[in-house]
Amino acid sequence: MSGNLYLLIDLAEGPNRAAAAEDITKAFAPDIGELGWHSHTLGLYQSIPAAPGPGRSYGDAFRRFANNMRCDRAERPLLMVVTDTDPGGDWQAECEVLTASHPTVDIRVVDHRDDPAGLFRAIAADRPWEGSFTPYSVGDPGNAARKVRAVPDAAEWDRRDTVLDGVEIQGANRQALLHVRAASVRGLGHRYAGTVRQDDYAFRRTPSGRFLVAAVADGVSNSELSHKAASLITRQGCELLAGMLDTTPADRLDWPGLIEELSRRICIVAQPFMDVPDGAAVAYREVAATMAATALFGVVDLQPVDGGLPAHVFAIGDSPAWVLRDGRVWKSLHDIKNSGDGPASSITRALPGRRRDEVPQEALLRPGDVLVLMSDGIADPLQDGSGPVGRFLAESWRTPPAPLAFAGQVDFARRSHDDDRTAVAIWVP
Amino acid sequence: MEHAGAKLLPFYLVVDVSFSMEGDKLRAANNILPAIVDALAENPILSDKVRFGLIDFADDAKVRLPLCDLLDPNLSLPGLAARGGTNFTAAFTTLRKEMEANVAQLKADQYLVHRPAVWFISDGEPLDAEASWRQAFGELTSLKAYPNFIPCGVDEADVKVMGSLIHPAQGTKMMALYMMEAGFDPASAITAMAEILISSMIQSGYSLADGNTGMILPPKSSLPAGIKQYDADDFV
Numbered sequence: 197m198s199g200n201l202y203l204l205i206d207l208a209e210g211p212n213r214a215a216a217a218e219d220i221t222k223a224f225a226p227d228i229g230e231l232g233w234h235s236h237t238l239g240l241y242q243s244i245p246a247a248p249g250p251g252r253s254y255g256d257a258f259r260r261f262a263n264n265m266r267c268d269r270a271e272r273p274l275l276m277v278v279t280d281t282d283p284g285g286d287w288q289a290e291c292e293v294l295t296a297s298h299p300t301v302d303i304r305v306v307d308h309r310d311d312p313a314g315l316f317r318a319i320a321a322d323r324p325w326e327g328s329f330t331p332y333s334v335g336d337p338g339n340a341a342r343k344v345r346a347v348p349d350a351a352e353w354d355r356r357d358t359v360l361d362g363v364e365i366q367g368a369n370r371q372a373l374l375h376v377r378a379a380s381v382r383g384l385g386h387r388y389a390g391t392v393r394q395d396d397y398a399f400r401r402t403p404s405g406r407f408l409v410a411a412v413a414d415g416v417s418n419s420e421l422s423h424k425a426a427s428l429i430t431r432q433g434c435e436l437l438a439g440m441l442d443t444t445p446a447d448r449l450d451w452p453g454l455i456e457e458l459s460r461r462i463c464i465v466a467q468p469f470m471d472v473p474d475g476a477a478v479a480y481r482e483v484a485a486t487m488a489a490t491a492l493f494g495v496v497d498l499q500p501v502d503g504g505l506p507a508h509v510f511a512i513g514d515s516p517a518w519v520l521r522d523g524r525v526w527k528s529l530h531d532i533k534n535s536g537d538g539p540a541s542s543i544t545r546a547l548p549g550r551r552r553d554e555v556p557q558e559a560l561l562r563p564g565d566v567l568v569l570m571s572d573g574i575a576d577p578l579q580d581g582s583g584p585v586g587r588f589l590a591e592s593w594r595t596p597p598a599p600l601a602f603a604g605q606v607d608f609a610r611r612s613h614d615d616d617r618t619a620v621a622i623w624v625p
Numbered sequence: 626m627e628h629a630g631a632k633l634l635p636f637y638l639v640v641d642v643s644f645s646m647e648g649d650k651l652r653a654a655n656n657i658l659p660a661i662v663d664a665l666a667e668n669p670i671l672s673d674k675v676r677f678g679l680i681d682f683a684d685d686a687k688v689r690l691p692l693c694d695l696l697d698p699n700l701s702l703p704g705l706a707a708r709g710g711t712n713f714t715a716a717f718t719t720l721r722k723e724m725e726a727n728v729a730q731l732k733a734d735q736y737l738v739h740r741p742a743v744w745f746i747s748d749g750e751p752l753d754a755e756a757s758w759r760q761a762f763g764e765l766t767s768l769k770a771y772p773n774f775i776p777c778g779v780d781e782a783d784v785k786v787m788g789s790l791i792h793p794a795q796g797t798k799m800m801a802l803y804m805m806e807a808g809f810d811p812a813s814a815i816t817a818m819a820e821i822l823i824s825s826m827i828q829s830g831y832s833l834a835d836g837n838t839g840m841i842l843p844p845k846s847s848l849p850a851g852i853k854q855y856d857a858d859d860f861v
Contacts, residue, residue: 339696343669385834388670418837576630579735585630612631612673614834 199274199328201228201235201316202261205308206279208252216308220278223313233320236264254283254290265298273298274319277305278312332604334577334588338611340384347390355392355423357382358607362599365401365408365498373498374408374505375596375623379603383573384614394423394489395571395618398430402438407446408496409437410620412515414571416488416546421469425462425487429547433458433493446495447558451510452551455491459548462487480548488546490515494569496561496622504560505624507567512554514544515618516575519559520566523594526581529557544572561624566593573617577610585610596623633736634833635676635692635727636826637772639716640705641747642681647707649812650748650779657819658702662695664823671830672696678723683709686719692727713751713758720772721765728770739833742840743772744822745790748780748811766792773840775825777803777818780811785860794857798839802855809851817849 203224205217221237228235261275277283283305295301304319306312333341346357358381365374382393394415401408413429415422436457440449459480466483467474490513497506509517509529517529545552561567570578577585585608592605606617640646640654658679665672672694679690689703724741731738751758766774774792778784788802803821805814821843828841845854 338673339669340673385670385831389831576737579630583735610631612633614670614673 199233199272201233202264202273202275203235203237203312204257204261204275204277205237206252206277206281208281217278220308220312223311224316227313227317227320252281252285254286255293258290258294262294262297265301272300272302274316275301275303276312276316277303278308279305280307280309329604331609332588332592332607333609334584336611337609338613340388340614341609341611344384344388344614346382346387349390349392352392352423357387357393358603359397360599360603361399362596362602367498372625374496375625376408376410376620377593377596377599377602377623378410378618378620379599379606380571380618381603381607381616383616384609386616388614392423393616394426395573395616396423396426396430396489397569397618397620398434399620400434400438402441404442406498407438407441408498408622409434409441410494410496410569410622411437412492412569412571412618412620413489413547414513414515414573414616414618416484416490416544419485419487421466421487422489423487424465425489425547428462428465429458429489429491432461433491437493437495441495446497446506446508447556449495449508449510449556451493451554451556454493454510455512455547455549455551458491459550462548480550483548484546488548489513490544490546490571492517492569494567494620494622496567502560504562504565507559507561508556509559509567509569510554510556512549512551513546514572514575516570516572517557518568518570518575518578518581519561520568520590520593520621521562522564524590526578526586526590528581529559561622563624565624567622567624568593569620569622571616571618573613573615574606574619576615577613593621596621631736632674632739632833633676633731634674634739634830635678635724635731635741636822637678637680637692637720637724637741637743638822639680639682639686639720639743639745641683641711641716641749642705642707643683643709643711643749644707645711645749645781649810650815651705651707653812653815653819654746655705656816657822658690658695660819661823661826662702664827665696668827668830670834671827674830674833675826678727679703680716680720680723681705682712682716682719683707684712684715685709686712686715688719688723691723692731710752711747711749712753713747714753714761716745717758717761717765721761721768724765724770724772725768738770739838740770740840741772742825742829743774744777744818745774746777746779746815746818747782747787748778750781750783750786762790773798773800775800775803775822775840775842777815777821779805779814779818784855788855788857788860791855791857799857800840801842802857803848804853804855806851806853814851817852820849821852 306315360379363376364372367373380395397412399410411430411433413426415426463483466486492511492515495508519527676692677695678692776787776790778787791800793799824843
C-alpha cells in the first residue's frame with residue numbers, strides 16, 4: 197500500500213537524540229521505498245530542524261506538520277510521533293486542534309527504542325490493500341478547490357455530478373481498434389452553488405460497426421434547463437448521426453440538417469417549461485432562454501485510409517476538438533477563442549440555432565493519436581496546449597489511463613477554473 | 626503560459642484622502658478592504674477570480690495597494706491617512722496608468738482579464754481645473770479596456786459632478802452613481818457604499834463564473850439606508 201508518512205521526532209534536550217533521529221529515519225528508508233510511501237521528517241523542538249533544541253512544543257511541531265499537510269491531499273496520512281518521554285504538556289490540547297483541522301490524520305506515538313520502523317511495517321502490513329487517490333491539480337489549485345464542498349441540486353436531483361466511461365472498440369478478432377475514455381464532471385462553481393452539471397457527452401458505434409460517433413455539449417449557463425438540451429444534443433445527436441451514416445458517406449453528412457433537427461427537438465422538449473400555449477410556434481431565441489447548449493460531434497471511420505483513420509468533426513459554439521499527437525503535441529481543429537486583444541468575452545453560439553458559417557473539419561488519425569472532444573471547461577485552461585495544463589494532459593493521456601483516473605484528470609484543480617468539464621478521448625492504438 | 630486562460634476580474638478602489646476626509650470618514654474608508662477580505666474568505670469561487678487595487682488621492686495620487694489577491698497570506702493592508710486637497714486629475718491619471726500597466730501585465734501572463742471596475746469615493750468637489758480633470762477622465766474612459774466607473778459621493782460631493790463620472794453612462798451595461806442622502810452620517814455612508822461594492826462584487830463574480838461578462842450592480846430596492854442611486858440619465 198502507499199501513502200504519506202510524517203515522522204515527528206523528539207529532539208528536545210540532549211545531543212544523543214539527534215543521532216537517534218538519524219538512525220530512526222535511516223531505519224525507515226528501505227521500507228518507505230519498498231512500500232511506496234513518501235516520507236517527511238519533522239523535528240519536535242522549538243526552532244530549526246536537524247539539530248537538537250531546548251524545549252518541546254507539540255504546538256509548534258503540529259503547526260509545521262499542518263503546514264506540510266496543506267498540499268497533502270492523500271486520504272489518510274500517517275503521523276508517527278517518536279519520543280521516549282510521555283507526551284505531556286500541550287500534547288492533549290494540540291492533538292485536539294490538529295485532529296479538528298485534519299480529521300483524517302492517523303496519529304501514532306512510539307518510543308524510539310521500540311523499533312518505530314518495525315511498527316511502521318506492521319501498520320503498513322495491517323493495511324493489505326493497494327492504491328491511493330490524490331486529487332490532481334495543475335499549479336495553484338486555488339481557494340475553491342481547497343474549500344468548496346459539493347452540494348446537490350434539490351430540483352434536478354437525478355442529474356449526476358460525474359459520469360464516466362472506459363471502453364475498447366474491437367475488430368472482428370477482438371483486436372483493439374480504438375480505446376475510448378470519457379468523463380463529464382461538475383465544475384466547482386456548480387458544486388458550490390448546488391446546481392447541476394450542464395455539460396454532457398455520448399458516444400456509440402454505428403450498427404454496421406464501421407463508425408464511432410461521439411458528441412459533447414455544454415449547456416449555456418444563463419438558461420436554467422440547459423443540461424436537458426445538452427443531454428438531448430449528445431444522445432439524440434449520436435442516434436441521428438448513426439442513422440445518417442447508414443446511407444451517407446461520412447464526408448458528405450448533412451450537418452445543417454442535423455443541427456436543424458436537434459434544434460426542433462429542443463424546442464419540443466422546452467415548450468412545456470415555457471409560458472406559451474401548447475403547439476404554439478416558438479422562436480429559437482425564446483427557447484434559448486429556457487435551454488440551450490453548444491454542440492460538438494466527431495465521427496471516426498474505422499476503415500483505415502493511408503495508414504490512418506479518417507475523422508470528421510463539426511461544432512456549433514465553443515466546445516472544440518483537438519488531436520494529441522505523439523503524446524506531446526496538441527493540435528486544434530478550430531480557432532482558439534479569446535486569443536485577440538481587448539477584454540475577455542463569453543459570447544458563444546448554441547442550439548437551438550442554425551448553421552451560419554461553421555464547416556466540418558477533417559483529420560487523419562494516425563496510430564498513437566488521440567482525438568479529444570471537450571467542453572470549454574477543459575479548453576479554456578488548455579489554451580494552445582503548450583502550457584502546464586497541455587503538458588499535464590499530454591503526459592496523463594499518452595496511453596489510455598484507468599477510467600476513474602481519467603475522470604480524476606478531467607477534474608484537475610487549477611485556480612479560477614471552476615467550470616463543468618467534459619472530455620471524450622479516442623485513442624488509435 | 627503559467628496562468629493561461631484563468632479568468633480575472635480586477636477591482637480598483639479609489640479613495641479621496643484630502644484633509645476633509647480626516648476622522649470618522651477615513652476610519653470608515655480604512656475598514657473597506659478588511660470587509661472585502663472577509664467577504665472573499667466566505668466565497669472561495671469568487672476569491673480565485675477577484676483582484677483588488679487601492680489608490681488614494683489628494684493633491685497627488687498614490688497606488689497604496691497594487692492589484693493583488695486580497696487573500697494572499699503575505700499581504701498587509703495599507704492604512705490611509707489624510708493629506709492635501711482634492712485633485713481629480715491626479716486620481717484619474719494615476720488610475721489610468723496603473724490600470725493600463727496591470728491589464729497589459731495580466732494579459733502577458735495569459736489571464737483572461739475582464740473589464741475592470743472602479744469604485745471612486747470622494748467627499749468634496751475637485752479643486753483642480755474642470756477642463757483638466759475632464760480631459761484626464763476622457764483619457765481613462767477612451768481606453769480599449771476602459772473601466773466600469775462607479776462614483777460614490779458623500780458629504781460635500783456635488784451630485785452633478787459625480788454624476789458626470791458614471792461610465793458607461795448609457796446602454797445595457799450602464800453604471801450608476803451612489804450618493805449619500807442629505808443629512809446622513811458621512812462615515813456610515815462610506816460603510817454603506819462598501820456594502821454595495823461587496824454585493825456587486827459577489828454578484829458580478831458569480832455571473833462571471835457562470836460564463837457571463839459585465840458588472841452587476843445590486844437592485845435599487847436593496848440599497849442600504851442613507852444612500853441614493855442615480856443613473857446617468859437623471860442628469861439630462
